[in-house]
Amino acid sequence: MVLSEEIMKILNKQYEPLSFIESTFKRYDIGFKTDDAGRPILLFIGKKDDKGKIKGERFARRLKLGPNGDVIKDHWDNKGKTE
Template identity: 40%
Template sequence: MALNKKIAYFLQKTYSPDARIDDKMLGKDLTFITNENGEPVTLFIGTRRPDGAITGERYVRTIVRKPNSQEILKSHWDLKGKVDRA
């Protein structure tokens, strides 16, 4: 299943480096983890359990940068499967 375009657009922003961010969007609970540059690289999407874990799907972002630069040339999200916690 492809990642919703609105969620993908939301995840193009830069956040705090090496952070875990919990949010809610389009009726789904989101938890994403950022890299050292503050770019979301791991996403858990689904339903949040009372202990804070997510039951749903896990996506991982692949980022291709311009040579000798931190500028993103292209990126995409790959579905890695079902999860029962995050």
């Protein structure tokens, strides 16, 4: 699975720092963790099971910042299936 431009619009926003945000995107349930600046860094996308866990794919953000806080690298890696 590749992250579409539509979901990247959601992931490029700032949220509450150090939190877990749950939402829906089209027919998928999504959940993501944010870092201390409120940027999403870990994404789960799939369907929730009866226990509330999202079964599907897991993505991790690789974010490299320069000494003055400028973004040098920013991309998402697919880390495989979640169970």
